[in-house]
Amino acid sequence: MIRGLYTATSGMLSLQRKQDSLTNNLANINTPGYKQDVGVMRSFPEQLLARIRDQEGPDIQGLPQMGGQAALIGRLHTGVYMSEALPVFRQGDIAETHDPYDVALLDNIQPDEEGNERRLFFGVARLNDPANDTAEPEQLRYTRNGNWSVNADGYLVTPDGYYVLNAQNQAIRVNDPDLPENNAGHTLEINQDGSMTYLRDGERVALGDQPLGIKMITNPQQLVREGTNIFRYEGDVEPVNVTEDPENVGFYGVKQGWLERSNVDPSQTMTDMLTVLRAYEANQRIITTLDGTLEKAANEIGRVNG
Structure with missing residues (x-):
């Protein structure tokens, strides 16, 4: 009982x-x-x-007492x-917001040869000196939340205060207070492949030489949740930029002005x-x-x- x-x-x-x-x-x-x-x-x-x-065995002098069978x-x-x-990393629905700093990541990457699931995430990090620092692997964090904003220094940041990174794990600066002529502002355009442009003197020019840092993670169950929407990777296979493999073309996309909803x-x-x-x-x-x-x-x- x-x-x-x-x-x-x-x-x-x-x-x-x-x-x-x-x-x-x-x-x-x-x-x-x-x-x-x-x-x-x-x-x-x-x-x-x-x-x-x-059952207790017979008590015979000189012989050990033998118990019964169990x-x-x-x-x-x-x-x-x-x-x-x-966590379940199924793609959530997307909704249009018309905000240039809202970005939805569309993910249809197929499993690898061994059948391991592969998912895409935005690379983010906390940096002490975003103008000069490059995020080390242990600093990298991953998120699907594309609801970004621009901080006082002109960098793209997540709601949790992480810097949004490009393919070289560097912070992305949209506005430079010292060079207002180079400010992208709301003219920022993020293309389907993650490359970025903005309007300067009536023409479209590239914002930096690197696209968004879209990371492909094999076996995302090795991600550890930190807070609500940030993950830390503790797996063996190092995440790579999805743009590095031409076979991924057509299986992913970036949609500006849209947000991925929760998959609940x-x-x-x-x-x-x-x-x-x-x-x-x-x-x-x-x-x-x-x-x-x-x-x-x-x-x-x-x-x-x-």
């Missing part, structure tokens, strides 16, 4: 964690580029129970736990939350029943001893 209490309690704790994950998904339903988490539930190892020394009772389940919450399905999430709630309540009733049974047994023992 006590084991039953522990099993039901572990179920309630894991369901609480899963409900928290679903609630976080629902709270970020309007966060651009957000990727929902899916809670992974696993069971603790089963235990095989047997009754040993089922009697198999059965398997005991020791509960479940939520081991991790894995509100209807499915609400259904999952109700399912988790019912399972939580079932475990709660089990604990209440076992507690009542134990109390009754304790009272019976008290009457017998009295």
Whole structure:
């Protein structure tokens, strides 16, 4: 009976964690580029129970007492736990915003030869000196949130304050306060392949010599979430610029003036939350029943001893 209490309690704790994950998904339903988490539930190892020394052997002087054969009772389940919450990197819907600093990343990159999933992300980083620093691999972070803005120094930044990087892992400067004639402002144009131009003296000129830093990550489940929309990569295969492989042409694109929405399905999430709630309540009733049974047994023992 006590084991039953522990099993039901572990179920309630894991369901609480899963409900928290679903609630976080629902709270970020309007966060651009957000990727929902899916809670992974696993069971603790089963235990095989047997009754040993089922029959005591004869007490013969000079011989060791031999117990009976173990009697198999059965398997005991020791509960479940939520081991991790894995993000789902499925492409979200895109919506038009008409803002030149909003960028949606369209991703249809196929798996590699070994069947590993491959996904695209914008490369971002925190830099102490964005005018001169190049982000090192350990500084790189990845996001699908293309809801950008221009900071006071004229650099493209994410809502979390990360600098948006180009293919050489350098910050992208849109406006230069010291050279106003070179300011792109709202004339910035980001092409489908990630190259950037702006209007100067009535003509389109390139903004730098590098396109956007669109990184292709193999096996994105090796990404670790930092905050809401930023990921850190801890895999073995180093992310590469998608523009480096000509075979990727036609399987990805950049759409300026659009935003990728969250890939959370509100209807499915609400259904999952109700399912988790019912399972939580079932475990709660089990604990209440076992507690009542134990109390009754304790009272019976008290009457017998009295």
